[in-house]
Amino acid sequence: MRYLTSLGYIDAIARAGSIRKAAEQLSITSSALNRRLLAMEEELGAPVFERLPRGVRLSPAGELLIQLIRTQVSDVEKLKSQIADLVGERRGHVAVACSQALLPYVLPEQIARYRRDHPAVTFGVHLRDRAAAEQALVDHSADIAVVFEPIRLSEVQVLSSVPQTVCAVLPVDHPLAAKQTLRLRDLSGYPIGLPTTPYGVRHLIDIARQRSTVELSITVESDSFEFLRHYPSQEPLVTFQIPAGLPSKDGVDGIISRPLDVRDVPTGNLYLCQLRGRTLPVAAAKFAMQLEKSLLEP
Amino acid sequence: MRYLTSLGYIDAIARAGSIRKAAEQLSITSSALNRRLLAMEEELGAPVFERLPRGVRLSPAGELLIQLIRTQVSDVEKLKSQIADLVGERRGHVAVACSQALLPYVLPEQIARYRRDHPAVTFGVHLRDRAAAEQALVDHSADIAVVFEPIRLSEVQVLSSVPQTVCAVLPVDHPLAAKQTLRLRDLSGYPIGLPTTPYGVRHLIDIARQRSTVELSITVESDSFEFLRHYPSQEPLVTFQIPAGLPSKDGVDGIISRPLDVRDVPTGNLYLCQLRGRTLPVAAAKFAMQLEKSLLEP
DNA sequence: CTGACTGCTGCATTTTTTGCATCGGTTTGC
DNA sequence: GCAAACCGATGCAAAAAATGCAGCAGTCAG
Numbered sequence: 001m002r003y004l005t006s007l008g009y010i011d012a013i014a015r016a017g018s019i020r021k022a023a024e025q026l027s028i029t030s031s032a033l034n035r036r037l038l039a040m041e042e043e044l045g046a047p048v049f050e051r052l053p054r055g056v057r058l059s060p061a062g063e064l065l066i067q068l069i070r071t072q073v074s075d076v077e078k079l080k081s082q083i084a085d086l087v088g089e090r091r092g093h094v095a096v097a098c099s100q101a102l103l104p105y106v107l108p109e110q111i112a113r114y115r116r117d118h119p120a121v122t123f124g125v126h127l128r129d130r131a132a133a134e135q136a137l138v139d140h141s142a143d144i145a146v147v148f149e150p151i152r153l154s155e156v157q158v159l160s161s162v163p164q165t166v167c168a169v170l171p172v173d174h175p176l177a178a179k180q181t182l183r184l185r186d187l188s189g190y191p192i193g194l195p196t197t198p199y200g201v202r203h204l205i206d207i208a209r210q211r212s213t214v215e216l217s218i219t220v221e222s223d224s225f226e227f228l229r230h231y232p233s234q235e236p237l238v239t240f241q242i243p244a245g246l247p248s249k250d251g252v253d254g255i256i257s258r259p260l261d262v263r264d265v266p267t268g269n270l271y272l273c274q275l276r277g278r279t280l281p282v283a284a285a286k287f288a289m290q291l292e293k294s295l296l297e298p
Numbered sequence: 299m300r301y302l303t304s305l306g307y308i309d310a311i312a313r314a315g316s317i318r319k320a321a322e323q324l325s326i327t328s329s330a331l332n333r334r335l336l337a338m339e340e341e342l343g344a345p346v347f348e349r350l351p352r353g354v355r356l357s358p359a360g361e362l363l364i365q366l367i368r369t370q371v372s373d374v375e376k377l378k379s380q381i382a383d384l385v386g387e388r389r390g391h392v393a394v395a396c397s398q399a400l401l402p403y404v405l406p407e408q409i410a411r412y413r414r415d416h417p418a419v420t421f422g423v424h425l426r427d428r429a430a431a432e433q434a435l436v437d438h439s440a441d442i443a444v445v446f447e448p449i450r451l452s453e454v455q456v457l458s459s460v461p462q463t464v465c466a467v468l469p470v471d472h473p474l475a476a477k478q479t480l481r482l483r484d485l486s487g488y489p490i491g492l493p494t495t496p497y498g499v500r501h502l503i504d505i506a507r508q509r510s511t512v513e514l515s516i517t518v519e520s521d522s523f524e525f526l527r528h529y530p531s532q533e534p535l536v537t538f539q540i541p542a543g544l545p546s547k548d549g550v551d552g553i554i555s556r557p558l559d560v561r562d563v564p565t566g567n568l569y570l571c572q573l574r575g576r577t578l579p580v581a582a583a584k585f586a587m588q589l590e591k592s593l594l595e596p
Numbered sequence: 597c598t599g600a601c602t603g604c605t606g607c608a609t610t611t612t613t614t615g616c617a618t619c620g621g622t623t624t625g626c
Numbered sequence: 627g628c629a630a631a632c633c634g635a636t637g638c639a640a641a642a643a644a645t646g647c648a649g650c651a652g653t654c655a656g
Contacts, residue, residue: 001341002337002341003301003302003303003304003305004301005301007301043299043300044377044378044381045378045381045385045387046381046384046385060384061381061384061385064380064381064384065381068373068374068377071373072370072373075366075369075370076366079342079366080342080343082362083343083344083359083362083363084343086344086358086359087343087344087359089343
């Protein structure tokens with residue numbers, strides 16, 4: 001929207017932390033950008049940024065302004081989406097922030113399904129750890145977030161949640177493949193691969209390790225489930241994943257999954273969230289409803 | 299605010315019902331205004347107004363837009379007020395919609411008191427009947443409303459209410475002046491002046507007249523309490539008013555007031571309201587708090 | 597001290613907005 | 627049934643605003 005350019009520019013400065021950097025990203029000169037900022041500060045009667053030797057930082061007034069800017073911009077998005085809906089075009093854009101587990105199966109399937117009905121809707125899928133996903137909601141860079149065991153912020157509103165029992169992921173020929181569910185002590189002695197700390201699965205495993213005396217031999221750590229999932233084809237590694245991130249059938253890619261006994265590792269929850277108090281654009285709201293339904297009835 | 303001009307222009311068109319009329323009020327040419335509108339419609343992908351032979355009317359999309367415009371404009375007002383607060387200037391503007399009863403004593407006193415502490419804050423006081431006051435909140439032309447016995451709309455949020463027993467207003471030398479409280483039948487035979495229908499006092503009196511067999515001789519009707527209040531100096535007329543609209547002492551202006559018996563005329567309530575879900579600008583919120591306090595502890 | 601970075605500003609140029617005049621259309625009054 | 631009075635839309639030239647360019651002063655790391 002034309003009339004929001006100044007607001008978008010200021011948002012860009014806030015994100016870039018520097019007028020010149022922001023100007024480069026926006027493909028305009030720093031002088032033009034600087035003048036828009038000065039004009040805004042003139043109108044507000046207070047500086048929006050503190051000038052530092054190495055760039056700028058939001059002033060207290062700027063913090064208020066940037067919040068207004070983001071809600072106003074996304075409100076306009078919402079309006080446009082509503083109007084498109086009114087005209088019958090049903091177009092829009094949905095930005096999703098999610099945990100890794102959603103990437104291989106759930107989101108590709110759900111987005112494709114949604115787009116079959118509404119081909120004019122575009123999607124953005126952004127991998128974010130638990131904290132960053134919530135931050136993305138707050139700064140409006142995501143409309144909805146799907147996260148496992150999130151750090152609960154008061155600004156986030158939970159639309160629905162589904163329990164997810166952590167599963168061990170093993171090569172098909174692993175000695176433990178015979179068992180239907182695994183205790184933590186079963187894993188003792190086998191090489192283990194773990195996700196790095198910010199992730200929910202690791203969080204639950206860590207809790208279990210603290211409560212138990214079982215010693216796990218942690219061979220590999222990675223922030224990529226993709227890596228951990230494919231590693232066992234080289235060495236018989238045991239790693240962990242929640243059901244949503246696993247293929248529906250055993251044996252695909254030469255791996256199988258076995259749920260961990262809930263006495264060892266508590267069942268976590270996968271949460272579908274949005275920013276509290278925000279009315280989502282039509283497309284995002286409808287997609288969230290579809291996703292919610294599919295998560296509850298897998 | 300500079301970047302809101304287009305929005306303000308479109309709001310002006312919506313209020314004026316015609317591009318040319320709005321252009322005149324805005325002191326610009328109709329062509330300039332028309333082009334801004336066309337540009338906006340282009341960006342939205344839908345017409346904002348239906349073109350009628352005698353002007354324009356909001357389209358469904360326009361209804362959505364105008365609502366967004368008004369909240370955005372008042373959100374910016376709020377931001378500016380907050381920033382001014384931050385800078386320590388404490389300035390702002392408070393628009394009040396109120397019943398007639400508030401005009402002579404309550405509001406002048408309260409506004410003057412507020413302005414003693416915050417001289418940079420300006421006020422707008424708008425006389426509105428019960429329905430119009432609530433409409434003023436909805437379209438953001440008022441920040442707060444003080445009304446007697448309002449028609450309750452779901453969009454309105456009550457901040458506080460105080461009971462107000464309807465009083466009869468008589469000349470000091472009226473035969474009924476001896477009594478401390480008056481029954482409706484006491485008034486039978488004396489000439490009566492009544493406010494016109496949209497007002498709350500009239501509403502309560504009408505209810506009382508329906509329930510009772512007493513015949514009142516209605517001599518004068520007026521939509522001005524000011525007129526009714528001063529009429530008795532010419533002819534011994536009995537009229538009605540709520541305590542908030544009466545001088546604190548009897549005998550001022552040659553009139554006295556006597557409460558009506560609550561068995562005849564039910565006690566009404568004076569309501570202090572704002573638009574539901576709206577966060578008021580700092581100045582309006584503080585003034586509302588002061589007003590609320592003074593109404594509860596008269 | 598140098599070099600790289602920052603935000604800011606004067607001036608010429610480009611882009612956008614505005615005003616003026618006018619067109620085509622519908623309603624209203626006689 | 628015709629003229630006058632509105633209405634919104636548009637081409638064109640003038641006015642206003644935004645932009646790019648170049649260069650300023652200041653800070654900081656090495």
